[in-house]
Amino acid sequence: MNPFDSAPDSPPDFVDPADVIVGPWAGSGAQGPTPGRDEGADRGRDRGARRPSPRGGGATSRAAGTTGGRRSPRQARDDREPPPDKQGPDADPHEVARTIVLRQLAAAPRSRKQLADKLRERGCDDDIAASVLDRLEQVGLIDDAAYAATMIQSQQTRRGLGRQGISQELRRKGVASEVIDEQLESIDDDDERERARALVDKKLRSMHGLDATVQARRLAGMLARKGYSSSIAWSVIREAIADAPEHQPD
Known part of the structure; x- marks a missing residue:
């Protein structure tokens, strides 16, 4: 008997490899395309199901204020803290x-x-x-x-x-x-000085080759922005520049 002559309601005598599901869904119970079914129509219906309705989907997205499915930090905060007028009269x-x-x-x-x-x-x-x-x-x-x-x-x-x-x-x-x-008052003077020296040493590594005066000016500005006193800043800067290999006498 020719397998193509089988009755419409009987199961096929062979399986087309194109109908076999391959991938992470294999063996999960998912079914492939039904024989004789219009696959183009199925795809069209799937696209229609995924497409949000003009009113429903758009309104929901705008109401949620999402961008790519994410809420802004302010919106998340407001969710955690409902304002008083929304907690009931x-x-x-x-x-x-x-x-x-x-x-x-x-x-x-x-x-x-x-x-x-x-x-x-x-x-x-x-x-x-x-x-x-x-x-x-x-x-x-x-x-x-x-x-x-x-x-x-x-x-x-x-x-x-x-x-x-x-x-x-x-x-x-x-x-x-x-x-x-x-x-x-809990801040120790020596600890603060060590932190300032660590900042200066790190900055000096990126200033190699510059004149010592230029280095000192830039380092002083950096420590001032960090909130160090001028007395600590200049004391640390002088020591760091003097210790730098590039400023050692030949």
């Missing part, structure tokens, strides 16, 4: 403010000023915000001294900042001047 404003503050602290250390600014941005009443912040400060969840100590260590290690640079960063974060001065 009967929501306790103190509890709303407390929730916002705790979520902020869970994400990263914050100063009291940063938290107060966040509550104001979220529409919280200033009196309610002050009450919530006072309470969390009493129980130790808000501690500007501990925050400043953490910032000092981070700025020294990650950015190599000196006292003045760290002080500027803490002021920008809203830490009180007396707290900053107290915490900066």
Whole structure:
């Protein structure tokens, strides 16, 4: 019997290699094209199923504010912190403010000023915000001294900042001047000098061949931007240039 003469409803006596599924789906139960089925129509229907509708898909994408399926950091933050007016008309404003503050602290250390600014941005009443912040400060969840100590260590290690640079960063974060001065006393003079020397030595390697005066001027500018005092900066620069092999006498 000719296999091509078999009845339409009977299974074929042979398998076309083109119909065999090859790849990661093999053996998963997926089926190949049905014999006698219009594969062009199947592909057309598949494309139509994947194509978003003019109203549904576009509106959803715009509402989500996505770019390539990703939400912006601000949108993700807003999802984590729904504004007070979206938490229901009967929501306790103190509890709303407390929730916002705790979520902020869970994400990263914050100063009291940063938290107060966040509550104001979220529409919280200033009196309610002050009450919530006072309470969390009493129980130790808000501690500007501990925050400043953490910032000092981070700025020294990650950015190599000196006292003045760290002080500027803490002021920008809203830490009180007396707290900053107290915490900066923990910085050891010798440690600060070693950090300045490490920065200078690293920079000098990229300035080989320049005149010593040019090197000194550029190094002084670099240390000033990092927040080192002029006395430490020039002392370290003179030593580093004198120790550089290119400036050693023949």
